[in-house]
Amino acid sequence: HVQLVESGGGSVQTGGSLRLSCEISLYIYSSYCMGWFRQAPGKEREGVSWIAGSSRNDHAGPVKGRFTISRDNAKATLYLQMNSLKPEDTAMYYCALAARNEGCWAGLHTADFPHWGQGTQVTVS
Secondary structure, three states, rough: OOEEEEOOOEEEEOOOOOEEEEEEEOOOOOOOOOEEEEEEEOOEEEEEEEEOOOOOEOOOEEEEEEEEEEEEEOEEOOOOOOOOOOOOOEEEEEEEEEOOOOHHHHHOOOOHEEEOOOOOOEOOO
16 A cells, blocks of 8 residues: 655744655656645645646645645655745645546546545644
8 A cells, every 4th residue: 555644744923934745655756646735624625736747736826836846756755845824824734646647637636636645734823
């Protein structure tokens, strides 16, 4: 089975920065579709950003221009650099691996990502 473990979350002030990491227990091919999602209490899980090969993009409108996704295939680690954090960014953040690369271009639907981490909490005040 595939295991994904997120880390790097915490409590920060408005305008601060955090870098989330996701360690993956398998060889990561650069073409694999991976993404970051988040879920706040009482709200549905939403896609934040994705990366596949040399392509990457943000999904959630509120984070565009502030969050950057990247990965290190040698370390089997996915990252999410978050800058200019706002209280509305408060949520549990999850990394995920898609079943196929098309998942990255299909709107980051949770159903397209069968492998998930357990999340890391981000709180902005």
